[in-house]
Amino acid sequence: MTVHELRKKGYKVRVIHVREDVYKLLKEYVEESYSYRYFLTYLGKSATGGKTVVEISTPDDQNVFGISHCHPKENYNKKEGVKYALEKALQEISHV
DSSP: OOHHHHHHOEEEEEEEEEOOEEEEEEEEEEETTTEEEEEEEEEEEEEEEOOOOOOOOOOTEEEEEEEOOOTTTOOOHHHHHHHHHHHHHHHHHHOO
């Protein structure tokens, strides 16, 4: 079953994608104090890792969640993340 099919049947489906922020620690030498100054620089979102959360609200007001984690060394794949998170959420519906 897909997100679209669930929505057509009256279920509310919310999909959230989370990707990690990437920062780089930089070091700068300060001559006046003969020491180093450290600061973080934001580089953007990581292309690897991440997670997808699918929340399903059933017509009888039950809420279930499914979470899919991507391996930190794998590229983030939105379509696969939704697929696996949706499977986990649907298993929770069958247990309720």
